[in-house]
Amino acid sequence: MKVAILGYGTVGSGVFDVLTENRDIIAKRVGFPLDVKYVLDLREFPGKPVEKYLTHDFRQIIEDPEIEIIVEVMGGIHPSYEYAKEALESGRSVCTSNKELVAKHGAELVGIAKDHSVNFLFEASVGGGIPVIRQLIRSITADEVEEVCGILNGTTNYMMTLMRETGATFEEALTDAQDKGFAERNPAADIEGHDACRKIAILTSLAYAKQVDYEDIYTEGIVSISDIDVAYAKAMKRGIKLLGRSYLKDGTVYAMVAPCMVRKKNPLYPVNGVYNAIMIRGNMLGDVVCYGMGAGKLPTASAVVSDVIDAAKHRHVNIPILWEKEKLVLGAKDDMDGKFFVRVAFADADKARALFPIAKEISILECEGREFAFVTEVMSEKAFSDAAEKIAVINRIRYEI
């Protein structure tokens, strides 16, 4: 069976490598070999093994009846969306790692695949090599999903780990992540939480079988987290993690992306560096947590190729994915409950005590006499922001109950 790869960037070259290096074992599992016939890229790669598969023209791929599976790893929405759609409509399965595409057009493309008895698969779009999509749609099928919560972005987790372990400032951690190639030169998508937001939108859509628009999810990145916040977290034996989370409460689904001070006992607490981890809670199953490399060339490519294998094994058979286009209306952020860690100026201590229900006060040497820091009792986001408006808050971070 012949495969075309759209895009020879990090993931695309990884897919090429996995299909080539593990060719025999893959052929054994599928029942026949899977061979790359084309790699679409605008660039040339003279002297590289990929050279003889290169094409600059998508038409050459789409018009070749031998091609049965198309791997889309270009990123972005255009022309990924148009290519994926045309591929599915022409009876090819499409496997992608493109979270923007999946978050934006997943429901539609899943529907088109179904109509044409092919498959639109996207395991690598969330959690890199962690098989969380299959877990949600094919393993945890006997349960009502009560909660999905994960560390969904490796870059920011790397930065938070570095700040924790070395006392680095936010800027130092970002520079280090960029130097190591974990963060892009323009790191906004990671540090502002947009990447995690698209991923929790996809997971929530699959958990509840409807379309969750990522624009509807309240999203905060880690840009406000300072070394001082990390020092407070340490003093409270907690870790700050950027969490993408959604949960079902009284029939309504709520979702948010925000940093959170998690307890030492939280299974996500020990997940450090570029690792990702996702906890899924079922009403019968309890918690299942899965973790692994959330990004990186080969782990992500391995996930893409596992989809290619699934597509090959399901030739002309659609693997059902429940994801309706109907929009899932999320509960209002204001109605979400939680505790908050808050820092205000020392002079505002009495004012803060009057404004917030305080569960405990905390001080660290670095800020003694300058700041008043505390953890609130459980309160709604609305009640919190109403109170916070009346006082100059240095920073506040959500705090696991």
Added chain:
Amino acid sequence: MKVAILGYGTVGSGVFDVLTENRDIIAKRVGFPLDVKYVLDLREFPGKPVEKYLTHDFRQIIEDPEIEIIVEVMGGIHPSYEYAKEALESGRSVCTSNKELVAKHGAELVGIAKDHSVNFLFEASVGGGIPVIRQLIRSITADEVEEVCGILNGTTNYMMTLMRETGATFEEALTDAQDKGFAERNPAADIEGHDACRKIAILTSLAYAKQVDYEDIYTEGIVSISDIDVAYAKAMKRGIKLLGRSYLKDGTVYAMVAPCMVRKKNPLYPVNGVYNAIMIRGNMLGDVVCYGMGAGKLPTASAVVSDVIDAAKHRHVNIPILWEKEKLVLGAKDDMDGKFFVRVAFADADKARALFPIAKEISILECEGREFAFVTEVMSEKAFSDAAEKIAVINRIRYEI
């Protein structure tokens, strides 16, 4: 579609509850409802909801053409094996949580299911609610599996956690586990490692698509682990875990079940209490770790029902599972390499120094002047046991490299 449940013990009653309580959501995912028609048990349950489904006669089930899926949760080999075989041969899918049955007859029953275009599924046989079987056979398909390593027995992990956290002796921990219902009155299968052994045999069979006989796997339980050993582990900032492990080295598969002192950085280190966790390492993917409730009525039942759902969605279609009857010959235990933590009498210190390549010496207050304890350099099991024969060893525990 009608389902029969063989056995109304802990798991069987859980399966009944999950199918009943989550009936609507399951019907949505399958496309039609799944209803229990029979529950086979020798006992009566007067006044309970299950009463009207009870039968004492397997013939009544097997002769009812309405029954398409049979859930085997009786445990043991006889008559589970005969029932499962007859059910598959008569065109019914079988879903089981019975690890003895799967470890012993898995390859054969998988083959019979294939021949009859039905399914033999056994997600719940390893790791309770953790979907590790699907991960191995359906998710991590693009990789050569290099290692599988897990905490596969919740009872012993509970005991090790208790000993660690409270300083309890082995006997106290066992009594506590029995009082809480985590350990059986006859705890041999758990504490001697047989349960973990069957599970790693199943996982290894699936990883390498051949039959691994559990009798071939060197197995040590936790019966020799004392509170003193736990104190040493603590002093070295390590945790003692009963690990089932298999790995591929130079084309040969090795497997073992034994307690091991794992590093704090090991993803299995923070897995405490009755939780199970399994790490799978792929040659492309790196490590994926999954953890959750390894036992318990509802988590295990949820996994069984996820198989029932798969069977229902694949009516008359066999889901391929690569598991040949051909025996996988494991590498010799003697050839396995590792480090060892060793305790000998204080008077034997010089003798030990002459016999073993010692990486570091360790002492704890409780044993000062009475014992000489050390960690070896990496050495083969053979070299270790040859040396250990020449000296009175109080205890030795494998030590993560």
